[in-house]
Amino acid sequence: MNWLPLIIAALLSTTVLTGYVMVLVGIRREDKALNLRRQTGGASAALARKVTGCYVRDGVTWT
Template sequence: MSWLPLIIAALLSITVLVGYVMVMVGIRRQDKALSLRPHPGGASASLARRVTGCYVRDGVSWT
């Protein structure tokens, strides 16, 4: 049995899990601030906005 597919699946799973956790941390950071500023507070908040499609235009948040 080849170990290569198992290793690839494990790496892909870890990558998806890390991405999910980063988005969740970004959402929590934005939620803790109780407002959406025009510029995100960090890399995780920026990633969360990009993944969820939420952005701020002219001081008004759009989802």
């Protein structure tokens, strides 16, 4: 019974770390491709835009 909180904490921390890394990868991809004025090219870039609040409307980037 003492292991249950540790397992839950490990799962939660792994999930948060994975999400953080995906956002970092997406930001790097967007910055390297210089395509903030276009639609996203992948799932990590879409996640990065959703988390940071940056999206495209009519070819114009809004933050």
